[in-house]
Amino acid sequence: MFDRHARELLRYCTRRVGAQLAEDVVAETFLVAYERRDRFDPDRGELLPWLYGIATNLLRRHRRTEVRELREVARSSVVDGERHDESAAHRIDAQRSVARLSAVLAKLPRRQRDVLMLFAVAELEYAEIAAALGIPLGSVRSSLHRARAKVRSVVGAAGPGDECFENSEEDAR
Amino acid sequence: MSRVDADLVAVRDLPPGVVEPSDEAVAAVWRRISARPAPSARRWPSPRLWVPIAAAATATATVLLLMVSGIVVLRPHLKADPPPEFSSNPAKVTRVFADLIAAARTATPARLRAGQLIYLRDASIFPNIPDGRLYTGVLESWTTPDRLMETYRQRDFDLARPDVLALRRSEESAKYPRPTGADTRPWAKPNDLVGGPTDPAVVRRALLELKKFTTNWSDNRKVWEAVAMLATLDPVLSVARRLALYRVLAAMPVSVAEIKVGGRRLVAVRFAEGDEGHDLLFDPSTGRFAGSQAAYFGAHWPGLSDNPAFRAYQAASIPTPLPTSSGGVVLGVGWPVAGNPLDPGVDQRDLWSWGVVEEVGERP
Numbered sequence: 001m002f003d004r005h006a007r008e009l010l011r012y013c014t015r016r017v018g019a020q021l022a023e024d025v026v027a028e029t030f031l032v033a034y035e036r037r038d039r040f041d042p043d044r045g046e047l048l049p050w051l052y053g054i055a056t057n058l059l060r061r062h063r064r065t066e067v068r069e070l071r072e073v074a075r076s077s078v079v080d081g082e083r084h085d086e087s088a089a090h091r092i093d094a095q096r097s098v099a100r101l102s103a104v105l106a107k108l109p110r111r112q113r114d115v116l117m118l119f120a121v122a123e124l125e126y127a128e129i130a131a132a133l134g135i136p137l138g139s140v141r142s143s144l145h146r147a148r149a150k151v152r153s154v155v156g157a158a159g160p161g162d163e164c165f166e167n168s169e170e171d172a173r
Numbered sequence: 174m175s176r177v178d179a180d181l182v183a184v185r186d187l188p189p190g191v192v193e194p195s196d197e198a199v200a201a202v203w204r205r206i207s208a209r210p211a212p213s214a215r216r217w218p219s220p221r222l223w224v225p226i227a228a229a230a231t232a233t234a235t236v237l238l239l240m241v242s243g244i245v246v247l248r249p250h251l252k253a254d255p256p257p258e259f260s261s262n263p264a265k266v267t268r269v270f271a272d273l274i275a276a277a278r279t280a281t282p283a284r285l286r287a288g289q290l291i292y293l294r295d296a297s298i299f300p301n302i303p304d305g306r307l308y309t310g311v312l313e314s315w316t317t318p319d320r321l322m323e324t325y326r327q328r329d330f331d332l333a334r335p336d337v338l339a340l341r342r343s344e345e346s347a348k349y350p351r352p353t354g355a356d357t358r359p360w361a362k363p364n365d366l367v368g369g370p371t372d373p374a375v376v377r378r379a380l381l382e383l384k385k386f387t388t389n390w391s392d393n394r395k396v397w398e399a400v401a402m403l404a405t406l407d408p409v410l411s412v413a414r415r416l417a418l419y420r421v422l423a424a425m426p427v428s429v430a431e432i433k434v435g436g437r438r439l440v441a442v443r444f445a446e447g448d449e450g451h452d453l454l455f456d457p458s459t460g461r462f463a464g465s466q467a468a469y470f471g472a473h474w475p476g477l478s479d480n481p482a483f484r485a486y487q488a489a490s491i492p493t494p495l496p497t498s499s500g501g502v503v504l505g506v507g508w509p510v511a512g513n514p515l516d517p518g519v520d521q522r523d524l525w526s527w528g529v530v531e532e533v534g535e536r537p
Binding site: 002006007010011014015019022023024026027030031036038039069070097098101102105116117119120121148151152155 | 179180181183184185187188189191193194198199201202203205206386387388389
């Protein structure tokens with residue numbers, strides 16, 4: 001089980017909370033999975049989505065870290081375009097895009113971010129995400145739809161990303 | 174909709190510069206799993222999980238055995254104290270529990286004010302699967318009494334890593350935000366510690382209910398593990414509840430012994446099933462819980478106490494093959510234990526101490 005799934009889980013967790021914390025979370029995921037192995041029902045789905053569900057629950061303990069890192073990426077990716085020549089324009093656009101995207105992800109409600117990351121990074125199907133998070137299929141669809149709408153609004157959009165830095169109360173919770 | 178849509182690709186590639194997990198990173202995860210002083214309930218995963226590990230460990234064990242076989246043969250037996258003798262004599266079991274119950278009548282629970290936390294220090298000696306050696310480490314946790322939520326935990330040997338230490342320091346400065354997520358003791362409720370029934374038969378049924386999800390355990394094992402789970406929150410156990418738990422244990426097929434840990438006298442109560450023994454340790458002077466042990470009596474894997482590498486290590490000091498820091502800690506595992514301080518058959522021991530504190534990070 002470890003050999004088959006550890007790397008995928010590590011990839012997912014690293015994208016969310018960084019490499020160091022990801023190792024902790026993935027190790028904890030397997031320990032929790034073992035402790036609760038009797039609760040895994042193979043008739044209800046594959047093992048990997050179940051593991052992703054455990055990992056995602058554990059990641060919630062580190063939500064502040066995740067949001068903090070996203071904001072840090074957003075800040076560090078903002079550049080002053082006027083100081084660069086035109087040959088750097090493409091790179092500047094890319095950095096701005098990263099900044100805007102990071103800021104949007106940092107502001108997403110927890111469920112929307114979980115669903116989006118499980119869909120985009122873990123590449124789970126709707127039903128697998130529903131099983132992993134223990135939520136209805138319809139909630140997966142609506143959460144993903146809302147999250148992607150927000151992401152699409154900034155991916156490839158023109159203009160500086162600075163306006164995305166406003167704090168939201170939800171992030172602090 | 175496609176997984177190659179621009180928005181999904183952008184999310185997938187965030188943050189920029191993150192590389193694929195390396196083999197070393199995956200190995201580090203495995204070391205953390207192996208090092209964790211897990212509760213006995215999850216000590217030995219299913220054979221399916223351990224098959225590849227057992228193969229690697231067997232190869233390692235063979236090499237280590239060859240390295241130290243001469244020393245094993247020649248080295249004298251160093252243990253000064255005779256091994257404890259567990260007795261299942263009903264009269265003795267009854268007497269031991271009568272003594273514990275008498276002592277525990279004055280074990281009044283701590284009264285926590287709102288916001289206070291239960292601090293648990295778990296000093297553990299535990300086996301590390303990959304190298305077949307014993308390690309030691311301290312696990313600390315801070316638990317809220319209202320929801321039995323473990324708000325934070327850390328292992329001292331992790332702090333040998335500068336990056337982990339830096340993270341911990343930053344969390345300390347942030348006053349350890351208390352999470353509101355899922356409970357790490359999902360089956361227990363505060364009433365299991367301070368209230369609930371006191372009639373042993375009713376208590377037993379309630380304990381079975383706490384472990385109803387572990388369907389592959391016998392009822393006695395479920396009861397035992399439920400008590401062990403509650404025991405880690407000893408300070409808030411009410412007297413009535415504690416005595417009820419002890420009466421339930423006394424009615425089970427257990428054996429008892431007196432053991433010594435660093436000169437400290439403790440009472441060990443053992444529940445054995447199959448090749449495994451599960452011990453709860455008690456302080457006879459207070460009647461309170463003091464820790465736990467795990468033992469293995471089988472002739473083959475997964476019992477490290479009978480693993481050739483483990484046996485070899487009992488008699489020799491072997492340089493660890495795992496990466497170490499300058500402080501002697503094996504990164505992600507713990508500090509190697511010199512010799513084998515555990516009693517025969519025992520391959521893990523946890524000693525608990527508690528306190529009531531105001532904040533995560535504070536120690537009594």
